Amino acid sequence: MNNLLLIIIVTLVYLMITAYLGYLGYRHTKSETDFLLAGRSVHPVIMAVSYGSTFISTSAIVGFGGAAALYGMGVLWLTFLNILMGIFIAFVIFGKRTRRMGHRLDAHTFPELIGKRFESPLLQTASGLMIFVAMPLYAGSVIIGGAQFIAQKLSISYETALFFFVAIVAIYVIMGGLKGVLYTDAFQGSIMFVGMIILLVSTYWMLGGVIDSHQSLTSLAPEGVKVFGAKGFRGWTAMPEPGSVFSWQLISSIVLGVGIGVLAQPQLAVRFMTVKSDRELNRGTLVGGVFILMMTGVAFTVGALTNVYFFNNPSFGKISFLAANKVVDNIIPLYIHSAMPGWFGALFMITLLAAAMSTLSSQFHTMGSAFGRDFLDHGMKVKTKNPVFTIKMAMGVGIILSTLLAYFLPRFFEQGSAIIAIGTSLFMGLCAATFLPLYFGGLFTKRITRAAALAGFFTGLGAALFWMLFVYSKIAVPLGLCNIIFGVPTISAKIQFVDPIVAALPVSIIVTFIVTMTTRPPSEDHIRKCFGDN
């Protein structure tokens, strides 16, 4: 009971601080005409931590942390790519160009940026609709992570935790989603950072130090091989057997799906357009790199090490996957609950709430503007009396869709699936296949054409959907459409574990390139408008 009281008090204090910071930022925005000049004095650490906290969510900590408990420390390849692609290349290379082009074209959303870059209202409309329909998959995964943790912590049903969690997030998002969320994001990011440092240090200390912990995990390999050996598992401190089921799942979905997909995330690309100057991006790179290392690096390392804890703990005596009754997304919550003191469990719950809220607010905001502004207003030319209200309504629908998915996804996937990791990887892979070739081409070449951008977008979308529905067993088998039409669970048993991004992205790149070479380049006037005098 004391534990519950502690959690309620800590949660309320956190929410009050968050609400106050949000209000401060809102008031600051409305009363200052030189908001941006005042904003220039905001410390760049705050800027970068705000970006990082948007990027990292419960998906990373609970979902992929759980995946690391299953697949091992090989998931750290995703940390490497998250830092290299998601911070360094995103900030230094993509970010600066996105900022400049966004300003020149007066674009305020990602669909608007690519729509104006390619002079294609169709591209803006289609991408807006795609984001609105597909992003609930990612948002739903983030919600699952938070709800799963709360259910474990408070010993309540998942459904009850889901309702409680979504209610808090919805209030925050609908009240927030304004400029000035910067301060709350930075506050949340700071909590996340402190929480993860404590988690890492405690875990290593509990298990005997860095090298001894790793050694214990290495020695435990035979226990894992008993359970997963047939799928190519070789231990948590080794990569799986090349070409095996685990190898494909780890490398193609978890590592590549997110590691590459991060570059084409609409809600992150927009952040670059709101950054005040290139200097901020440079400074943000330093903070972002450290932040992502401490978030994902810690989550994945601790995730894998939970196996040592659970196996050696007499209350469990099993590896993590079995200790959590094969619910991968419950491994991290169970570990926090069992291994860490009650006060840390409360702090960690706030850490997860913070991670989820900062990510979900930007996702819902992106969904809202994708539907309200890009699809309805600019695309279908449906003019509403109050566009801001329309966006907020669309946000509300997005919240409902995401919650429904958070409810149904655990029932949809087979037991033992890393649901959060799958949902996140699928969305990111879809974004990569549809947006990355045209986004990269649009920023870095003057030759790419409107026809090529459209062809690449629709080909990537079609290829990804086809692969998900008829080849990728994680989706195709429970969905059953392939079985209905072709009488087989998936089209090919040999490639059923290969993630959609592996097929759809190369196809999209090739089509974009071929159509570019066979269609007329854009006018010089338009190119000058997009690139300036560069």
Next chain:
Amino acid sequence: MLGLSGIGVLLAYTLSIGAALLCVVYGVKNWNVPADDVVSREVAEEKTWEQHEPDNDGEEL
């Protein structure tokens, strides 16, 4: 090495730390790049752009 059994995982562990260090070095080196005059110009551009933000379309900030 480091108690890890596979070279793949060892590489992932060390490269992750290496990538973060790359970000730190880059950030330190470019902490004051570009200079103030360029930043002022960029902020002025941003102010114009901000006026067309969906949340406050046309409102003077």
